Amino acid sequence: MKSYQTNNPAATQALAKQLAQLAYPGLVVTLQGDLGAGKTTFTQGLARALDITSRVKSPTFNILNTYEEGRIPLYHFDAYRLEFAGAEDQGFEDYLGTDGVTLIEWPQYMADLLPNDRLEMTFTRMGTGESDRQITVQGLGQAQAVEEALTDGSGK
Ligand code: ADP
Numbered sequence: 001m002k003s004y005q006t007n008n009p010a011a012t013q014a015l016a017k018q019l020a021q022l023a024y025p026g027l028v029v030t031l032q033g034d035l036g037a038g039k040t041t042f043t044q045g046l047a048r049a050l051d052i053t054s055r056v057k058s059p060t061f062n063i064l065n066t067y068e069e070g071r072i073p074l075y076h077f078d079a080y081r082l083e084f085a086g087a088e089d090q091g092f093e094d095y096l097g098t099d100g101v102t103l104i105e106w107p108q109y110m111a112d113l114l115p116n117d118r119l120e121m122t123f124t125r126m127g128t129g130e131s132d133r134q135i136t137v138q139g140l141g142q143a144q145a146v147e148e149a150l151t152d153g154s155g156k
């Protein structure tokens with residue numbers, strides 16, 4: 001597990017840029033954290049670093065937005081609305097661990113679909129500042145190498 005502290009959106013996006021440089025087709029990244037924690041901000045930074053020029057916003061209503069114009073396809077899920085609906089039988093598997101990098105907000109609502117090889121990230125408001133965030137990264141299976149390649153965080 002690596003842990004980072006950021007105190008502005010740009011610092012969170014700098015971490016996203018690092019991840020974009022390590023991303024490969026098939027990488028799945030789960031983004032956990034409360035509303036406003038910074039999950040979409042992180043995704044926007046990653047998209048930009050993949051040379052995606054479209055405006056990335058949270059796909060709350062359609063669950064999944066796809067961006068094909070960058071270096072690698074980006075599949076961006078926001079599973080929040082699946083809390084009661086469930087994630088089965090909607091073809092989401094086609095976007096997990098295939099030809100793109102997949103980022104998933106609210107992954108707990110599609111837990112049954114998550115591959116074992118994945119990078120788990122958590123975003124937490126912390127400290128006294130309005131903009132202070134703790135971000136943790138843990139690689140599982142093949143994604144362990146991605147965690148290891150990231151710069152060392154604060155070590156906590
Ligand atoms: P989420 O997708 O987790 O609901 P968003 O990324 O949509 O969160 O919103 C995060 C908000 O917090 C944005 O308005 C962003 O500018 C702000 N913010 C302040 N500090 C940070 C930080 N350190 N990292 C990320 N976002 C931050």
Ligand code: MG
Pocket residue numbers: 039040058078105
């Ligand atoms: Mg969001």
